[in-house]
Amino acid sequence: MTRVIDAAEHAARFKQEIREQLAQLNEKLVLVGVLAAERGPSATYAKYAQKACEEVGATFQIRRATRLDAESVIRAANTDPGVHGIMVYYPVFGTERDVYLRDTVEPTKDIEGLHSFWARCLYENRRYLDAPQEVKAILPCTPLAIMKLVEAAGAFAPRGRPLEGRTAVVFNRSEVVGRPLASMLAHDGATVYSFDIDGPLLLTPSTDPDGAHSVIETSVDRAGALARADIVITGVPSPSFELVRAEEIRAGAVCINFSTYRNFDADVQEKAGAFVPRVGPMTVTMALRNALRLFQNTRSGATPARFVP
Amino acid sequence: MTRVIDAAEHAARFKQEIREQLAQLNEKLVLVGVLAAERGPSATYAKYAQKACEEVGATFQIRRATRLDAESVIRAANTDPGVHGIMVYYPVFGTERDVYLRDTVEPTKDIEGLHSFWARCLYENRRYLDAPQEVKAILPCTPLAIMKLVEAAGAFAPRGRPLEGRTAVVFNRSEVVGRPLASMLAHDGATVYSFDIDGPLLLTPSTDPDGAHSVIETSVDRAGALARADIVITGVPSPSFELVRAEEIRAGAVCINFSTYRNFDADVQEKAGAFVPRVGPMTVTMALRNALRLFQNTRSGATPARFVP
Numbered sequence: 083m084t085r086v087i088d089a090a091e092h093a094a095r096f097k098q099e100i101r102e103q104l105a106q107l108n109e110k111l112v113l114v115g116v117l118a119a120e121r122g123p124s125a126t127y128a129k130y131a132q133k134a135c136e137e138v139g140a141t142f143q144i145r146r147a148t149r150l151d152a153e154s155v156i157r158a159a160n161t162d163p164g165v166h167g168i169m170v171y172y173p174v175f176g177t178e179r180d181v182y183l184r185d186t187v188e189p190t191k192d193i194e195g196l197h198s199f200w201a202r203c204l205y206e207n208r209r210y211l212d213a214p215q216e217v218k219a220i221l222p223c224t225p226l227a228i229m230k231l232v233e234a235a236g237a238f239a240p241r242g243r244p245l246e247g248r249t250a251v252v253f254n255r256s257e258v259v260g261r262p263l264a265s266m267l268a269h270d271g272a273t274v275y276s277f278d279i280d281g282p283l284l285l286t287p288s289t290d291p292d293g294a295h296s297v298i299e300t301s302v303d304r305a306g307a308l309a310r311a312d313i314v315i316t317g318v319p320s321p322s323f324e325l326v327r328a329e330e331i332r333a334g335a336v337c338i339n340f341s342t343y344r345n346f347d348a349d350v351q352e353k354a355g356a357f358v359p360r361v362g363p364m365t366v367t368m369a370l371r372n373a374l375r376l377f378q379n380t381r382s383g384a385t386p387a388r389f390v391p
Numbered sequence: 392m393t394r395v396i397d398a399a400e401h402a403a404r405f406k407q408e409i410r411e412q413l414a415q416l417n418e419k420l421v422l423v424g425v426l427a428a429e430r431g432p433s434a435t436y437a438k439y440a441q442k443a444c445e446e447v448g449a450t451f452q453i454r455r456a457t458r459l460d461a462e463s464v465i466r467a468a469n470t471d472p473g474v475h476g477i478m479v480y481y482p483v484f485g486t487e488r489d490v491y492l493r494d495t496v497e498p499t500k501d502i503e504g505l506h507s508f509w510a511r512c513l514y515e516n517r518r519y520l521d522a523p524q525e526v527k528a529i530l531p532c533t534p535l536a537i538m539k540l541v542e543a544a545g546a547f548a549p550r551g552r553p554l555e556g557r558t559a560v561v562f563n564r565s566e567v568v569g570r571p572l573a574s575m576l577a578h579d580g581a582t583v584y585s586f587d588i589d590g591p592l593l594l595t596p597s598t599d600p601d602g603a604h605s606v607i608e609t610s611v612d613r614a615g616a617l618a619r620a621d622i623v624i625t626g627v628p629s630p631s632f633e634l635v636r637a638e639e640i641r642a643g644a645v646c647i648n649f650s651t652y653r654n655f656d657a658d659v660q661e662k663a664g665a666f667v668p669r670v671g672p673m674t675v676t677m678a679l680r681n682a683l684r685l686f687q688n689t690r691s692g693a694t695p696a697r698f699v700p
Contacts, residue, residue, distance in 0.1 A: 150592070177589060178487070178490060179566055185507055198507075257486075257487045257491060280484060283459070298459065
């Protein structure tokens with residue numbers, strides 16, 4: 083009964099749109115992937131990105147770097163007018179230094195939407211960079227991919243804020259996915275329980291649709307949150323996470339896993355309304371979508387080529 | 392034979408200078424300490440800061456916050472014209488989110504010098520904010536405190552770059568102390584071996600005194616580095632660190648410990664030229680020195696009240 087949503091299939095539709103829009107540009111989009119990661123499956127991800135770029139008609143150049151010269155490779159791409167977007171494969175150092183590195187990517191080329199400039203826009207619910215609301219801010223690509231899959235799962239309301247009145251649970255509150263995702267859900271109207279090793283938080287949407295959500299500590303536990311949730315999103319990068327079981331969720335809930343580990347028990351697929359086992363292909367696609375938007379913003383003069391010191 | 396340097400005694404001289412300069416201002420300096428840390432000895436540090444402020448004639452207001460409202464407390468202090476400097480006691484979240492929080496402090500009020508704006512100045516060896524070289528950049532207070540203690544230990548050359556030809560070893564490469572410190576040592580002319588759990592790095596000063604140092608991976612191990620070092624600085628926050636022993640260091644080496652743990656074996660005090668068992672009192676003092684400089688920069692119109700978006 084559960085509808086299983088294939089992120090790759092869904093991504094194909096977005097890629098079609100992106101391909102059409104890219105074809106109308108008078109310039110071929112050139113994206114750079116900085117591959118300095120010394121651990122993890124980054125080389126594989128870079129290949130996926132390259133394939134996705136070929137599909138939409140963009141160029142993807144993989145630039146290999148050591149951890150120590152990743153920064154200069156990024157800076158060179160920042161100032162190279164022939165480069166329109168930059169993607170960095172983490173971990174590079176695997177320490178807090180990666181956060182420093184993340185912010186060396188020029189925001190106007192940051193197709194992953196991870197720069198703290200974009201994070202600030204997101205957390206403050208500033209969706210546009212300009213007063214006439216013509217220039218949209220960039221959203222981080224994995225949370226954005228997840229939002230598109232929430233929509234694909236039929237969880238969006240036809241009018242008003244798309245998640246008005248909905249309850250969501252997110253397991254993971256990393257700075258790159260879980261925390262921005264919880265904020266985006268709440269800004270779209272959802273009440274959000276956010277779980278991570280440092281305790282649960284409750285995000286409540288602002289009554290003003292343009293306002294930022296509020297956040298408080300909560301005593302609601304996993305069981306209580308799951309029992310209320312219309313949407314359950316997991317991203318726990320550990321095999322020891324206690325799998326979310328069918329008996330814990332509401333019948334018809336939308337269940338999405340963005341961890342490379344399985345975070346849902348198999349029986350969830352008999353009770354959920356929709357199940358998204360992986361998000362990856364949509365993430366790359368959203369990075370391409372961001373690339374197109376950044377290109378358009380810069381070319382139209384809506385944003386300067388560089389706007390953060 | 393080893394000279395033991397008391398950071399508190401040395402700090403007293405700096406405080407005297409700061410007190411005299413503060414007395415000449417037509418306004419009393421008001422500093423805010425945001426105390427949201429849920430772990431660690433932050434409340435004690437805040438009391439030290441309060442005492443140091445009293446000594447120099449500045450006001451120190453402790454503002455207690457939960458981890459969730461620390462950001463709004465910081466933002467309120469950012470825009471409050473009656474607040475001249477801000478100090479945040481970490482950990483607040485104890486996660487990567489603290490890095491985000493660190494960058495919400497307005498750089499012109501960041502008396503700890505931890506904002507990524509200041510970090511970028513430091514790593515690029517930009518010592519001034521203006522072309523006429525009148526407005527000095529702010530340095531992070533703990534590394535700055537250590538540099539002053541290196542100077543107090545007699546390790547500075549009388550002319551040229553103060554550490555020209557010297558070799559230093561730093562155990563700790565955190566983004567807030569060890570990495571900026573290693574950079575500052577190298578920018579002052581030293582060859583620096585930087586050790587941390589993710590391997591040793593070698594920093595070599597630029598031949599151009601205004602240039603940034605270079606960094607490479609190195610196969611030189613602890614023994615090799617210590618055998619060459621004129622200056623040994625430790626900041627390993629762990630009781631399991633293998634203590635630096637007398638037999639490992641050069642006779643006459645300057646040894647400085649900034650960890651709250653003891654990182655040197657007691658026998659070092661018989662072989663070192665100078666030994667600094669703790670840095671803390673100088674750190675607070677350097678934060679006050681930064682506060683004075685930031686105040687002067689803003690009041691003179693040399694820097695705007697806010698200069699980072």
